[in-house]
Amino acid sequence: MSKPSPKVFDIVTIGDRCKECEICVTVCPTKVLVISDVMNRNGYKVSFAANPDKCIGCKLCEWSCPDFAIFVRQGEGKSRGLIVWSSPEKAVAR
Amino acid sequence: MSKPSPKVFDIVTIGDRCKECEICVTVCPTKVLVISDVMNRNGYKVSFAANPDKCIGCKLCEWSCPDFAIFVRQGEGKSRGLIVWSSPEKAVAR
Amino acid sequence: MRGVSVGYLTGNQAVAEGAMAAGLKFYAGYPITPASDLFEYLSEKLPKRGGIVYQGEDEIASIVAAIGASWSGAKAMTATSGPGFSLMAESIGLAAMTETPVVVAVNMRTGPSTGIATTPGQGDVMQSRWLSHGHYPVVVYAPTGVQDSFDLTIKAFNVAEALRVPAIILSDAAIAHGREKVMMRSDVPVVSRKKPTPGSKYLPYEAGDDLVPPMAAFGEGFNVLVESLQHDERGYYVPTSHAFEKLVTRLNRKVDDNRKMIVESRVYGEENADVLLVAFGSYARVARGAARRAREEGFRVRVFVPISIWPLDEEGLRREASRAGSVVVMENNLGQLYREVQRVVRDRDVGFLPLLKVELPTPTEALRSLRGMVRA
Amino acid sequence: MRGVSVGYLTGNQAVAEGAMAAGLKFYAGYPITPASDLFEYLSEKLPKRGGIVYQGEDEIASIVAAIGASWSGAKAMTATSGPGFSLMAESIGLAAMTETPVVVAVNMRTGPSTGIATTPGQGDVMQSRWLSHGHYPVVVYAPTGVQDSFDLTIKAFNVAEALRVPAIILSDAAIAHGREKVMMRSDVPVVSRKKPTPGSKYLPYEAGDDLVPPMAAFGEGFNVLVESLQHDERGYYVPTSHAFEKLVTRLNRKVDDNRKMIVESRVYGEENADVLLVAFGSYARVARGAARRAREEGFRVRVFVPISIWPLDEEGLRREASRAGSVVVMENNLGQLYREVQRVVRDRDVGFLPLLKVELPTPTEALRSLRGMVRA
Amino acid sequence: MRTEIILAGKGGQGILLAGYLIGYSVAKFTNYQVSSTEEYGAETRGTDSKMDIVISDEEIDFIGAERADVAIFMFKDQAAKYSRLVRDGATVMIDSTLVDASTLPASWRVIDLPFTELAEKGLGTPRVANMVMLGAFTTLGLVPLDALESAVREVVSPRWVDLNLKALRLGVEEASRKAVNPLTR
Amino acid sequence: MRTEIILAGKGGQGILLAGYLIGYSVAKFTNYQVSSTEEYGAETRGTDSKMDIVISDEEIDFIGAERADVAIFMFKDQAAKYSRLVRDGATVMIDSTLVDASTLPASWRVIDLPFTELAEKGLGTPRVANMVMLGAFTTLGLVPLDALESAVREVVSPRWVDLNLKALRLGVEEASRKAVNPLTR
Amino acid sequence: MEAIQVSVPRIHPLDDYLRTDRLPHTLCPGCGIGIALNAFLRAVSELVGEGRLDRKNVLFVGGIGCTARTSMYTMFDSAHVTHGRAIPFATGARLANPNIIPVVFSGDGDLAGIGGNHLIHAARRNMDLLVVVINNMTYGLTGGQLSPTTPTGHYTTTTPYGNPERPFNLIPLVAAAGGNYVARASITQPEVMKSYFKKALLKEGFRLIEVVSTCPENYGRHLGYKSPSDFYLKIKGVVKMRSGVKPWDVKYDWNSEITIGEFVDRNEPGFSRLLHEQVRKVMAGEN
Amino acid sequence: MEAIQVSVPRIHPLDDYLRTDRLPHTLCPGCGIGIALNAFLRAVSELVGEGRLDRKNVLFVGGIGCTARTSMYTMFDSAHVTHGRAIPFATGARLANPNIIPVVFSGDGDLAGIGGNHLIHAARRNMDLLVVVINNMTYGLTGGQLSPTTPTGHYTTTTPYGNPERPFNLIPLVAAAGGNYVARASITQPEVMKSYFKKALLKEGFRLIEVVSTCPENYGRHLGYKSPSDFYLKIKGVVKMRSGVKPWDVKYDWNSEITIGEFVDRNEPGFSRLLHEQVRKVMAGEN
Numbered sequence A, B: 001m002s003k004p005s006p007k008v009f010d011i012v013t014i015g016d017r018c019k020e021c022e023i024c025v026t027v028c029p030t031k032v033l034v035i036s037d038v039m040n041r042n043g044y045k046v047s048f049a050a051n052p053d054k055c056i057g058c059k060l061c062e063w064s065c066p067d068f069a070i071f072v073r074q075g076e077g078k079s080r081g082l083i084v085w086s087s088p089e090k091a092v093a094r
Numbered sequence C, D: 001m002r003g004v005s006v007g008y009l010t011g012n013q014a015v016a017e018g019a020m021a022a023g024l025k026f027y028a029g030y031p032i033t034p035a036s037d038l039f040e041y042l043s044e045k046l047p048k049r050g051g052i053v054y055q056g057e058d059e060i061a062s063i064v065a066a067i068g069a070s071w072s073g074a075k076a077m078t079a080t081s082g083p084g085f086s087l088m089a090e091s092i093g094l095a096a097m098t099e100t101p102v103v104v105a106v107n108m109r110t111g112p113s114t115g116i117a118t119t120p121g122q123g124d125v126m127q128s129r130w131l132s133h134g135h136y137p138v139v140v141y142a143p144t145g146v147q148d149s150f151d152l153t154i155k156a157f158n159v160a161e162a163l164r165v166p167a168i169i170l171s172d173a174a175i176a177h178g179r180e181k182v183m184m185r186s187d188v189p190v191v192s193r194k195k196p197t198p199g200s201k202y203l204p205y206e207a208g209d210d211l212v213p214p215m216a217a218f219g220e221g222f223n224v225l226v227e228s229l230q231h232d233e234r235g236y237y238v239p240t241s242h243a244f245e246k247l248v249t250r251l252n253r254k255v256d257d258n259r260k261m262i263v264e265s266r267v268y269g270e271e272n273a274d275v276l277l278v279a280f281g282s283y284a285r286v287a288r289g290a291a292r293r294a295r296e297e298g299f300r301v302r303v304f305v306p307i308s309i310w311p312l313d314e315e316g317l318r319r320e321a322s323r324a325g326s327v328v329v330m331e332n333n334l335g336q337l338y339r340e341v342q343r344v345v346r347d348r349d350v351g352f353l354p355l356l357k358v359e360l361p362t363p364t365e366a367l368r369s370l371r372g373m374v375r376a
Numbered sequence E, F: 001m002r003t004e005i006i007l008a009g010k011g012g013q014g015i016l017l018a019g020y021l022i023g024y025s026v027a028k029f030t031n032y033q034v035s036s037t038e039e040y041g042a043e044t045r046g047t048d049s050k051m052d053i054v055i056s057d058e059e060i061d062f063i064g065a066e067r068a069d070v071a072i073f074m075f076k077d078q079a080a081k082y083s084r085l086v087r088d089g090a091t092v093m094i095d096s097t098l099v100d101a102s103t104l105p106a107s108w109r110v111i112d113l114p115f116t117e118l119a120e121k122g123l124g125t126p127r128v129a130n131m132v133m134l135g136a137f138t139t140l141g142l143v144p145l146d147a148l149e150s151a152v153r154e155v156v157s158p159r160w161v162d163l164n165l166k167a168l169r170l171g172v173e174e175a176s177r178k179a180v181n182p183l184t185r
Numbered sequence G, H: 001m002e003a004i005q006v007s008v009p010r011i012h013p014l015d016d017y018l019r020t021d022r023l024p025h026t027l028c029p030g031c032g033i034g035i036a037l038n039a040f041l042r043a044v045s046e047l048v049g050e051g052r053l054d055r056k057n058v059l060f061v062g063g064i065g066c067t068a069r070t071s072m073y074t075m076f077d078s079a080h081v082t083h084g085r086a087i088p089f090a091t092g093a094r095l096a097n098p099n100i101i102p103v104v105f106s107g108d109g110d111l112a113g114i115g116g117n118h119l120i121h122a123a124r125r126n127m128d129l130l131v132v133v134i135n136n137m138t139y140g141l142t143g144g145q146l147s148p149t150t151p152t153g154h155y156t157t158t159t160p161y162g163n164p165e166r167p168f169n170l171i172p173l174v175a176a177a178g179g180n181y182v183a184r185a186s187i188t189q190p191e192v193m194k195s196y197f198k199k200a201l202l203k204e205g206f207r208l209i210e211v212v213s214t215c216p217e218n219y220g221r222h223l224g225y226k227s228p229s230d231f232y233l234k235i236k237g238v239v240k241m242r243s244g245v246k247p248w249d250v251k252y253d254w255n256s257e258i259t260i261g262e263f264v265d266r267n268e269p270g271f272s273r274l275l276h277e278q279v280r281k282v283m284a285g286e287n
C-alpha cells in the first residue's frame, strides 16, 4: 500500500458504522487499534486507535474493514485516533 | 469387428425399417450394398446386398445403420442378400 | 393417549414429522427462507430412518430428483417458497403428466419476486393451482397451524400416492416458523401407490374404473416408460385429439371424481351469523380470533376455513354462504381465494377484505376492518 | 392505402413485424416449437434494423436478458411456448416487481408438460396470469389471427411501455403457423416509456397520479437501483406492512386503474341471440364460423371474443351476457376462461363446452356440440 | 362470398409452395382476404401434405376448410381421405397421372389433367407439376393469372422463375382446352 | 380460558430459550394447548427479540398476543414499544436491573425483580437471568414449576442443567418473597 | 384406441432391446443418433451376454430432443422427461435405489445447453450416471438452431449471418468439473464407441461419453452436405483418435481436428455409494 | 413513509461510491464480503481518478445472497435481481448498450450453484462481463447451508453428518469454459485483489475473479471459528499466491492450499463487440 511521507496520521473510526468485528485490530501490523468502550446505537463497541503513534500509515485497517468504518488520512502535528459520527443522533455514549 | 470364420453371409435388410439413407452403402468397404428398387410403405427404396459374394462379414453396415434395418448373419452355402419384412402388411412392392 | 407422541414443534418440523410418518424416503431440497429449516431438520432426522436427503443445484434439480426417486419406488418430497416454487412450474406439469406421486411443501412469504424472505404471505394461491402450462391436476392443502402441518402432510402423501398426482402443502412463514403443541399419532393411516401384479402384462398408464393406473418401480423388470409427451396406455406418443382428450380428461378427473377423498373444510362459530368470514392458512387463525372478539361485541361471525384449497369444498362453502348475513373473504393478497369464492357462491355478493401485511394482523385489527366493510 | 404494406404472413411473422413496428431493439430467445420460427424470422430481420438478437442458454437466460436490455433502454421481447413459459415464471415476477417493460409472446401448444409440440392448445390461460408467486400485475392479449398478431403486438409493447408491466401475447400454434393477409400500417401509434428529466433528482419507483414512475436507463447517470425485494420509492428494501401494501397495491393498480387503455373485446352476430358463445384466440374463429353455420339453421349465435384476456372486458361481457338466451364458453381445455366468465357473469348460469382437440374443430363440429348442450 | 379450397399432395410435390403462391397472389394483388393453414407432423418422408385456403371478400371467420368449394388432389388416396371436407358440387382438380378419376364421387365436378405427365413431357421435369396445376387453377376464376405470375416472380428464386411461368401457362392452356366453367364470384 | 403472554428482551438475553421452555413444558407436561410466535428480522446484533405465547385449555385460535394477560420485559424501552399489546390489569414482570418500574402504566400489576442482578450476584453470571425470570414466572400459576424443571432437563445441554435449575429456584424464591397473587385459571 | 400391438417378430440382433412395435423410429434417414444408439445397445447386449450386467437395472433417460426420443424405443425402464432435466431425474432414481444403473442419453442442447448446470454438478459430485451426449452440434428436433457446441461461423436458422459464439469443448469442461470417466467417440467408429460404452457401463461415479454425430436433416443441409453420407464422411475426416492426451489438450475444431479417445479414467467412489454409506453409518449410530 | 434521507456527509474515501444513507449495511460483523467490496470500490475509484473509467457506465449487478446485497449499497446503476440470474441480466444490459460495463458481484451459491449454467455459457461466449464470485464456501444469507464450493467433509446445516460432495474448483472449470481473464484473490490480500479488479475492469470479454472469503456468522461458527478474525486468519494461512500456474494445476484444498493468482489472461474479442460488428455489417449490407 502507498507509502505516506510525513508519518503523521489521523486514524478515523466512523462510529455508527463499526461493528466491533476486530478485523482491523487483527490486521494492524503495529497494534495501533483496540476495541474501545464506546458503544454505538447498534450496541457495538467501536474500534479506536489507542496507540496512534505506532501507526505506519499502511492502511491495512482501512482496506480490510468490511464496513467502510475506518480510514487513515494524513494528520497534522501528531498522529491521532478519532471516532466520528456520520450524524449527530447516531452518536451514542456508553 | 469380430471375424467370422466360414466366409458365407446373409446380409439382411429389414424392409420396413430402412430409410434409404445410404449410410450402409457408404461404409461398406467392399461395395456389397446398393439402394434397391424396392420401395417400402413409407416411400423409401430399401438397401440391398447386390453383391453378396464380396461381403467380408465386417458388419460395418449392421453397426452403422441408424435404423436397425440391416444385419449380417452366418449364411449357408453361398452368401445372399435378403430383404425381410417385420409384418406382411408392411411389405410394399414397387 | 397410546400411540401418540406430543411435540412442541414449528410448522416446518411438523411437516417433516408428518412426511416421515407417511413414509418419506427421499427428500431433495434447495435452501430458501422460510423452508430451509424444514430441509435442515430432515437432513438430521431422515438419515436416521434410512432415508436419503439430497441438495440439488437448484429447485428444478431438486423436484426433478424427487420425481425420479418416486419412480424408483420412494415416497418423495421437496419444499420451497415462492421463488423456488416458480422455478418448479415446468416440473409440476411433468409430475402431473407422468402421474408421479410427489409432495411439495410451499411456505408462502411476502411477494412478488424476492419480496421479503422472512415474513408470511398469501400471494401464491392461484399460482399453486395454475403455475404450469396445460390443463393438469394438482391437489393443494393449506394448514392453519402446526397440527395441520403434521396431519395434512400425511394426507397430502396419501392423496399423492392414491391418485398419482403432485400434492402441495401451501403453508406460510407464520405457520412454518410458529410453534405449537402437536399430537402425533403413530398409527396414522398411510396409503401407498398401487403396484402391478408381479409378472403381469403391464401398461403404465392403463387405469381401471378408479382412473388411477398401478405404478411399477424402476428395477422391477416392467420396462416402464415415463413419458412427458401426450401418450396412450403404453406411454406411447400419440398426437391425436382422441388420445389427448382421453388422457387429459382422465388426469383431471382423478382429482375431480375423488373430491370426496380430498376435500376438507372447517367452520367455526355461530350458526346464524351476521357474516361468514372465509379465510385460510394463518389468516384462518386471525379470523377465528376476530370471531371470538366479535362475540364480545355481540356481532356474530362464522368462520369458514377451506383446508383443501384446490379443490375447494364448494358444497360446504355454498351451504354456509347461504346461511349468513353476508359473505366476506379475508386474505393477504388482492383477491385470489376471493375469486374462487366468487365463482362458487354465485347467487349473492361476496365481499373482499384484503389485509396486506408482513405480519399477522391481530383479530382486533381484522374485526375493525370487517365491521368497517360490512357496515359500508 | 398510403403507409400501409400488405403482407401474407404467418402469425409468428406478424408478431415479429408488429414488434419491429413498435420499436423492438432487443430480442432474446430459446428455440421451442411453435415459437422457433418467430425467433428465426427476427434473427434475419432485426439486425437489418440495427437490433440485437440473442440466443440464451435457456428460457430463463433469455427473458432475464430481455429484462436487462430493457433497463438499458431497449424495447425488449422474448417468445416461447408452454414448457419455456413455465420456466419463465420467476422472471415474470421479477419484471413485474422491477416495473420493467417487456413483451413475451407465448404460443400455446398441446399440454400439459411436453404434450404435443406442433399442435395448438389453449391450456395456458390461467397460467398466463398466475404463473409467478405473489400478487403481481401482468397484461395478456390473445390474438385471433394474423392481423391481430400484428396489431396486438404493437398494443402489447405500448401497454408494457406505458405502464411498465410485462405484457404477454397469448397465441397458439394454429395462429402462429397459419397464414393470412395482413395490413401493416407504418404510422401506428407507438408509445415509449416515460423518462426522467435529465439532471433531475430521480427516484426510480416514485410515481405520480398515473401510478407509473418514469424510467431512467442504465448509463444515463441516474444511479438507478433495480430491486426485486420489497422496496420504497428509492428502491430501498423496506420490509414493513406499510411499504408492502403501498408497493403491491400500486403495482396492481397500474393495470386495474388503466383498464380503459388495456381492455379490448369484440362481438359478432345478431343482437338478440339464442346463445352468447364466448371464445378466444383461434377458437374465436371457430366460434364465428359456427355462428355463420348456425344462421343457416335459424339458430342465432352471438360471439363474444375477449381480446384482452387479463384483464377481461368485464363490463362488455356482462352486458352481452344479459342479452342472450344463454351463455356458453367454448375452449380447448377443461375450463379456464370459463372460470373467469363464471366469476364475472354472476347472475345466471354459464355453460361450458370443452373441445379438447389437437387441431381446430370445424364450425360444424362446434355447432353440433353447442346445439347438443344448449338443447340439453 | 367465401371460397374454401383444399390442396393435398405428398411431401415433395410442392403443394405448400403452390398454396403459398395462391395465398400470396390473393393477398398482394387483389382486394380479397385470404388465409391458409397447413397440416403438420411430417416426421418421415412421404407423408401427406395438405393445405386449406380460404378466399373471401369479407373478413374470414374460420380459417380452415370444412366444406371445400374447390379441392385439388395430387396423389392417390387423398380424395378418399378428405372427401368428407369437400361439399357436394365442388370443383375438384386431380392430377390424373396419379389419381384415378373414376373413383371420385359423382357429385363433384371433376377436372382431371395429368399435371405430372404434362410437366415431365412439356417441360422436362415432374417437379413443376405444381405450377402446371396452378395454371389450370387460374381458369377457375378465383385468382387472376397475372396475380399468380407476379407472385411467382416475387417469391420464386430467380433462376426458376422462367420455367415456372412456362409451367403456369401450360396449365392454363391445357385446362382451357378442357373448357371448364369458371366459378363465378 | 386463553392466556396471552408477551416476552421481550434484547438478543442475547435468552428470551427465545425462555419462551421455548415455557411452551415446551406446557405442551409436554400439561393438558393445555400452547402456541408461540417469534419476531424475526434480526440482521444486526442488539435487536429486540419478542415472543408471543398463548396458553389455553381449548383449541387456540389466533396464535399471537394482542391483549396480553402477562408481559415480561427484560430491557428498557420495550414496555413502551409493546404496551398497546398489553391489556389493562395485566400482570407485568420486569427486570428491574434494566427497566424502570416507575415508567409503567398504572393499570398494570407490576412485579419488578432485578433478574440480571440476582443472576449475577446469586449465580455468578448474568446469563441465567432468563432462568431466574422463569422461576418467578412459575409463581403466576400458569406453568407448574416441576413442568419447567423437567423441560430444562430435556432441553438444556446437560452441563448447564444444574445452574439453570438453581436459577429457576432462585427466581421462585425471590418472587414468592414479593408475595404475588397467582393468576387463577 | 387402436388395438395395442405388443410384440412383433424380433429379427435384428438388437431387437430384444427395442420396442420393435414402434419401429421405424421417427429419426430422419441417416441420422447419427441411431448409429450411437446401435452401439449403445450392442454394448449392453454384450455385457448382458457376458453376465456382467442385469438389464432390468438399466434405466434409460432422455430429456427432450431427437436424441432424447431414443428413450421412447429402448426396452428398458425408460424415461422421456423434460428438456434439460434427464440428469436430475436419473440422479433421483439412482439415489433412491442404488441398484439402478442410470444412463442419460440426450442431445448437446439438452445436456450442455439448458441442462448444462446439472451436467457440471453431476460431474462435480461424481454422481453415478453414465451420461451420453450425442453432439450433433445443433438443436435437431426444433429445426436446426444454434447449439452451445455449434462451431463458430456456422450458419444455422438462428444465426443466418454466421454464429458469432464460441462453442464448448465438452471434454475439458466436464473433466474440470469432475467425474471418473470422460471420453469422446464418433459415430464413424462404432466399435470404438461400443467399447467405451461397455467400459463406462461397469464403472461407478460420473461418466461422460460425448459422441460426435450428425444431423443431416436440419443442420447438414444448412452446411451444404447434400446427403447423410456426405455429412458422415466429413465427420469421419475431422475426428482424430488419440491416446494419452490430457483433457485440456483435446481439440474441438471443425476445421482441423476433433479429438476422440479416452481422457479421464479414474475409480473414485461414486456419490451414491458415499451417501448411502453415510446413511448406513448414521443408522448404526456411527456418525 | 419515512422522510427520505438522500445525502449524508461523505467521510470515508469510498463514500462517493456508496449509498451512505443506507450504512451500516446489513452484512454481519467481520464478513469478508465487505472487504471484497472495499477493494472493488477502491479499484473503481482509482480508475476513475486516473481518467480510465467513466463511472456512469458501470453497472453493478447481484443475484440474491449476502454478497448480492452489496448491490443495494453501491452508488452506480445497480441491480439486485433474482437468485442466480445476475449474469443473464447483465448480459442483456450490455448487449443492448455496449457502453455499459457490467460487473456481476455475487456469491458462490448464486453464481456456481443455481446460476452455474449462466456462468459457463457467459465464459464460453466470452461475454463482456466482469464476474466476481465471492466464495465464502456456503449459502450465507439462508443460514449456512452446503454450497457447491463447500469442502468435502465440512459440517453445514444441511450436511449435519459431513459434506459427502466434492466442491467445484472454479478456476479450471471456468477456464475450460472460456473467457479472457481468470483469477483468484483472497480477502486477506486486499491490495492484490484490487489490482486484479483494476486490470479486469479495463478488459473486454469474459473475466472471472473468484475471491476467497469468509462467512463468520453462519459458516465459520459451524466450523469452530469463534470470531471473524479466527476465520480470517485461517484463510490467510491456507491461500498461497502463485504465478505462472496453469488453471488446471490450481489447487482448491481446504487442508493444504487454495491457490490464488492470475491464471488466464488473454485479449480475444468480446462477444458484445463481435455481435455488434455483425449487426453493423448486416446493416451495411456487408453480410
Ligand SMILES: Cc1ncc(C[n+]2csc(CCOP(=O)(O)OP(=O)(O)O)c2C)c(N)n1
Residues within 6 Å of the ligand: D030, D031, D032, D033, D059, D083, D084, D087, D114, G033, G064, G065, G066, G067, G068, G082, G083, G106, G107, G108, G109, G110, G111, G134, G136, G138, G139, G140, G141, G142, G147, G215
Ligand atoms: C423448456 C423447453 N425449452 C425448449 C424446448 C424445445 N426443444 C425441444 S428439443 C430442443 C433442443 C434439442 O437439441 P438437442 O438436445 O441437441 O437434441 P437433438 O435434437 O439435437 O438430438 C429444444 C430447444 C422444450 N421442449 N422445452
Ligand SMILES: Cc1ncc(C[n+]2csc(CCOP(=O)(O)OP(=O)(O)O)c2C)c(N)n1
Residues within 6 Å of the ligand: C030, C031, C032, C033, C059, C083, C084, C087, C114, H064, H065, H066, H067, H068, H082, H083, H106, H107, H108, H109, H110, H111, H134, H136, H138, H139, H140, H141, H142, H147, H215
Ligand atoms: C430461486 C431461489 N432459490 C433460493 C433462494 C434462497 N436463497 C437466497 S440467497 C441463497 C444462497 C446464497 O448463497 P451465495 O450465493 O453463496 O451468497 P452468500 O449469501 O453466501 O453471499 C439462497 C439459496 C432464492 N432467493 N431464490
Ligand code: SF4
Residues within 6 Å of the ligand: A013, A017, A018, A019, A020, A021, A022, A023, A024, A025, A046, A047, A064, A065, A066, A067, A068, A069, A070, H030
Ligand atoms: S472499524 Fe471496521 S474492521 Fe474495525 S472493528 Fe469496526 S467494523 Fe471491524
Ligand code: SF4
Residues within 6 Å of the ligand: A011, A027, A028, A029, A030, A031, A032, A033, A049, A054, A055, A056, A057, A058, A059, A060, A061, A062, A072
Ligand atoms: S494504517 Fe496500518 S498501522 Fe496504521 S492503524 Fe491502520 S493498519 Fe495499523
Ligand code: SF4
Residues within 6 Å of the ligand: B013, B017, B018, B019, B020, B021, B022, B023, B024, B025, B046, B047, B064, B065, B066, B067, B068, B069, B070, G030
Ligand atoms: S439399411 Fe440402414 S443404413 Fe442402409 S440405407 Fe437402410 S436405413 Fe440406411
Ligand code: SF4
Residues within 6 Å of the ligand: B011, B027, B028, B029, B030, B031, B032, B033, B049, B054, B055, B056, B057, B058, B059, B060, B061, B062, B072
Ligand atoms: S458386413 Fe461389411 S462387407 Fe458385408 S455388407 Fe456389411 S459392410 Fe459390406
Ligand code: SF4
Residues within 6 Å of the ligand: G026, G027, G028, G029, G030, G031, G032, G033, G066, G067, G136, G140, G141, G214, G215, G216, G217, G218, G219
Ligand atoms: S432432425 Fe437431425 S438430429 Fe433430429 S432426427 Fe433428423 S437428422 Fe437426426
Ligand code: SF4
Residues within 6 Å of the ligand: H026, H027, H028, H029, H030, H031, H032, H033, H066, H067, H136, H140, H141, H214, H215, H216, H217, H218, H219
Ligand atoms: S451470513 Fe455470512 S456471508 Fe452473510 S453477511 Fe453474515 S457473515 Fe457475511
Ligand SMILES: [Mg+2]
Residues within 6 Å of the ligand: G065, G107, G108, G109, G134, G135, G136, G137, G138, G139, G140, G147
Ligand atoms: Mg443436438
Ligand SMILES: [Mg+2]
Residues within 6 Å of the ligand: H065, H107, H108, H109, H134, H135, H136, H137, H138, H139, H140, H147
Ligand atoms: Mg456464499
